[in-house]
Amino acid sequence: MTIDSAVFRFAGVVVLASLALAHWVHPAWLWLTAFAGLNMFQASFTGFCPAAMVFKRLGLRPGAAFR
Template structure:
């Protein structure tokens, strides 16, 4: 698995987790999904992604988007 795919998978997981928690626990959990979405938009413009840095430190092979 490349770094790009790991970041996309993690972002998707966080979005789905936020939706599930907002439906089952408390509506304010939707903020988790909003945070993930804003972080993805920010990363698209700046190329800086904290999740990519963590996965890179864990030894995930680099892809083409996050170097």
């Protein structure tokens, strides 16, 4: 698994989990969805992604997007 695929999977889990929490627990969990979306948006321009840095330290090999 590359850092890229790990970041995309992690972002997907965060979005789906926050939507489920917003539906069954409290609508304020949608702020987590907004945060994940904003983070993905800024990473597409800057290449800076905190999750990618964590996955790199865990030893995943680089992909095309996050080195």
